[in-house]
Amino acid sequence: MAAWVERKQSLVYGSDDWLPRKLVLVRAGGTCPAPFQRPTKKQKASVAATASSSTRALNFTLHITSHHGIKSQSPSPMASTTPQSALSFPRETFAKLSPHPYLRAHLQPTSATATPTRANGRSPSQFRTPHINNGSLTHADGSAVVRIGDTTVVCGIRGEILLTSKVPGWRADKAAAEPSSGAGYNEIKELDLLVPNIELATGCSPAFMPVIPPSTLAQDLSTKIYSLLHSTNLLDREDLRIWYQPPDLSDPDRMDDDSEDDEETSASEIKAFWALYIDILFISLDGNPFDAAWAAVMSALKNVRLPKAYWDPDREMILCDDSVDKSKKLSLNGLPVAITALVFKAKEQAQSKDKKYWILVDPDTFEESLCDESVTVVVDCSEKKTRILSITKSGGTIVGREEMKDIVKLAEQRSTELSSILNG
């Protein structure tokens, strides 16, 4: 099969600049002059292809007159009228039959002045425009809908109360004294106060079948969101604490109380925590799920309003105040923005000597299926100096120091664009 791919490229496409001309052909009214005219014996080249991913065999014969002839043509629209270019498919068919050469032909500039453009019309470093809508879910404490191209994510955050009496091994003195007590101790992490969950809805992409357990992708994304929420120290733990300040016991009515009891209860203590359940649902997925999911989480966290909760000593339970005025927003530590870029290599084979490549940011599903190496960078530009919060890369060896510098620069640009939407 691998041998076939090589042969197919050399026979049918011949030169690397075949495709844009084909596109000209199609754009010029879809005329395909004598597409399957009977060729002469020496001009004939036939290729039998098998659809690679399905078990259904698909045989087709391609006739080309002479690929040398195609090569020598001038790239003018006039080429469409010459009978030499008998091989002519609509671009959708080309994209399906040989996706890799299709994308490569788009990226390889045909002339010195032309800039590489991806199959979706964007330049390699161009992002899709984000659209964010906050607070559309009424029953959640905070929510956001993020749409980036055809990737749409809904994120809803709901706060639930975790009583310290329910925490196994909880000791009041542990956290009551100082927030900084216990070096390295982080209760948000220890008590699992942030619970992200990602669901890829059935029908959001043709790849997802109904009634199957969460896909590897969904589990992978949940883990990434989870570890990023913690490693960035995004939330202030004071926001998630529910304190109880016992009434002033020097009050004359209660002077008859035990003096020992006074000292014990006069210090305020944490009675409960807010646990945030962050549910992320993909309505539609067209590539780059992580960036969209993270933007949705950030936007929803900014949207969260937790009601004022207090400990009622008489009823011995936590009550929440109804009034909106007393509810509080979360104070977030910075505004991290994630960007993902893929490396598209000129040669399909994973271990190939041809080192030509393009870095494509914000990829769609079609591009994701053609690239192995992916880089995700999370930056926070809310302060003067850019903080990098995470760099993840796997699946290839192309991106080194210099390439990473460029990607971080792109991330900074994207961050300014996205944070204006997130803040505004």
Place this chain on the structure above:
Amino acid sequence: MVASKEPSVLLSHLHRADGSATFSQNGYTVIGAVNGPIEVPRRHELPEEAVIEVLVRPAAGVGGTRERHLESILHSTLRQIILVHNFPRHLIQVTLQITNTPENKNTGSKVVQAGSHLAILPALLQTAVLALLSASMPLATILTSVSIAIHADGKSRKLITHPSLKEFESASSVHIMAFTSHGEPLVVESQGTFTLEDWEEVFETVKALCHAEHNRIDDNAMQGVDGKGNMLEFVKSAMGEKVAQDLHWHT
């Protein structure tokens, strides 16, 4: 107990697997077994290349989302180093069983901490490569992996190579990188708060540790870099010893 930062390995000790290795470093021990190329279930079959299946099993309990994440990193990495196009319509199965993890001081909390699940990644990568070598799987290159923690407090900055779990958790940023034997970066997992300059310094340090550039090894200005810590040398010597053992009847 302080775990040894020196790596150690036991090769081809499982008799039913095609290749196996047990690797220990930093308090982590992982048993790796490789089977392949073997038959692949029809619906997973790829017509042009081998299917790689990576299974990560935790030391206690069953695998969860954390293991899926590690598996997906390993899968995309191993796909780059195994010559998958040599075995179309086959399956190469890599099973990694974690048997030992460093003790966690935070008793009563979750067994594995969020974020620090990455601490085991170098051990998993190294075990997988050694098991693949033991199975004589054709590889394009081998990879070596090192973790580095940066402890920064305003002015001073300290790089710790092969950090312990405690150092890993209290670090301002942690970096796990894997390089091929040609010195190309294959895996990068950096977390925490850092700058591009920090990252580039880590990049060069790990590159020197993973990749045997002899002029670098003598350069003691770079912290933690010496011939002893070189992971590529370790893999080479481990394999060399194994081959010498297997050929002892020859002389």
